[in-house]
Amino acid sequence: MAKIGDIDVGEFPLLLAPMEDVSDPPFRALCKEQGADVVYTEFISSEGLIRDAAKSVMKLDIYEKERPVGIQIFGANLESMLESVEIVEKSGPDIIDINFGCPVKKVVSKGAGAGILKDIDLMVSLTEAMVKHTKLPITVKTRLGWDHDSIKILEVAERLQDVGCKAISIHGRTRAQMYKGEADWRPIAEVKDNPRMHIPVFGNGDVDTPERAVEMRDEYGLDGAMIGRASIGNPWFFREVKHYFKTGEHLAPPTLQERVEAARRHLQMSIDWKGEKLGVFETRRHYTNYFKGIPHFKEYRMKMVTSDDAADVFKAFDEVERDFAGYEFV
Numbered sequence: 001m002a003k004i005g006d007i008d009v010g011e012f013p014l015l016l017a018p019m020e021d022v023s024d025p026p027f028r029a030l031c032k033e034q035g036a037d038v039v040y041t042e043f044i045s046s047e048g049l050i051r052d053a054a055k056s057v058m059k060l061d062i063y064e065k066e067r068p069v070g071i072q073i074f075g076a077n078l079e080s081m082l083e084s085v086e087i088v089e090k091s092g093p094d095i096i097d098i099n100f101g102c103p104v105k106k107v108v109s110k111g112a113g114a115g116i117l118k119d120i121d122l123m124v125s126l127t128e129a130m131v132k133h134t135k136l137p138i139t140v141k142t143r144l145g146w147d148h149d150s151i152k153i154l155e156v157a158e159r160l161q162d163v164g165c166k167a168i169s170i171h172g173r174t175r176a177q178m179y180k181g182e183a184d185w186r187p188i189a190e191v192k193d194n195p196r197m198h199i200p201v202f203g204n205g206d207v208d209t210p211e212r213a214v215e216m217r218d219e220y221g222l223d224g225a226m227i228g229r230a231s232i233g234n235p236w237f238f239r240e241v242k243h244y245f246k247t248g249e250h251l252a253p254p255t256l257q258e259r260v261e262a263a264r265r266h267l268q269m270s271i272d273w274k275g276e277k278l279g280v281f282e283t284r285r286h287y288t289n290y291f292k293g294i295p296h297f298k299e300y301r302m303k304m305v306t307s308d309d310a311a312d313v314f315k316a317f318d319e320v321e322r323d324f325a326g327y328e329f330v
């Protein structure tokens with residue numbers, strides 16, 4: 001059984017990765033329903049939070065039904081990070097996660113995200129200060145290192161654990177790799193194999209089939225899998241992996257009815273959460289995957305992604321339901 005602080009997250013939990021503009025409350029709720037054991041918000045700027053920037057503050061919203069949920073924050077300034085911990089606490093998350101892995105230039109150039117991988121002492125002291133500042137469990141998400149020549153993840157993980165970090169999720173790429181190449185899970189397994197490590201070590205990067213999740217569990221011996229891109233427009237990925245764990249067999253893909261229903265609920269929850277305009281706009285990115293495989297779908301997809309009017313999008317869902325009834329996905 002893996003535990004994050006006092007939170008029991010089950011045996012080999014599946015975690016929904018933090019993803020900017022994707023891991024919002026509606027999407028997290030859908031993933032939770034389909035078997036995600038822990039969900040994370042997208043990264044939230046500590047500077048934005050303390051400035052009370054509406055966009056950052058809105059990202060703190062959580063639904064009761066998605067627990068346990070971690071709110072992820074990023075920053076490199078101690079004062080701002082501590083102040084934002086206090087703001088985050090008011091939203092009542094179960095976990096606070098620190099982003100030490102974002103490779104994007106505008107984040108890294110300020111020494112935040114993966115930028116901190118160049119200053120391990122700061123990474124450790126920031127984590128320690130945050131641990132001391134809250135009763136909530138602090139977890140860290142990071143990468144293997146800054147670049148291939150500076151991979152120190154073994155030392156980093158141990159030091160983070162020693163200052164009270166309650167779990168670590170490691171993306172098996174360096175900052176220099178961005179998203180290129182293949183994630184290397186071997187250094188993550190070395191972290192797990194370190195006899196001094198006792199906190200959960202979650203693997204991340206390229207878990208895109210149930211077989212890969214089994215590999216991460218059985219061959220690499222990690223404590224859980226954090227899943228990102230494979231879940232976009234496919235919240236069913238979690239149940240597929242769990243079914244495969246249990247039976248060794250692949251679950252049939254979701255039916256058309258399930259897909260239409262998920263699209264409807266996703267859109268409705270998004271509208272309820274952020275209003276019609278933003279709700280309609282930001283849910284668009286999921287439709288291609290929801291309905292992937294349906295032939296001659298362009299006309300329907302265009303209706304879903306071009307109208308600003310929610311009623312038109314719901315009407316397009318109805319048409320898909322009617323015109324493709326009984327369509328068998330492979």
Ligand SMILES: Cc1cc2nc3c(=O)[nH]c(=O)nc-3n(C[C@H](O)[C@H](O)[C@H](O)COP(=O)(O)O)c2cc1C
Nearest residue numbers: 017018019020042043099171205206207227228229
């Ligand atoms: C669209 C997108 C947004 C992301 N945003 C975040 C983020 O806010 N915080 C974070 O720690 N990682 C972020 N990531 C990285 C993912 O959490 C994850 O580490 C990466 O996608 C590798 O896992 P995967 O192969 O399962 O997708 C993002 C990735 C994607 C594709």
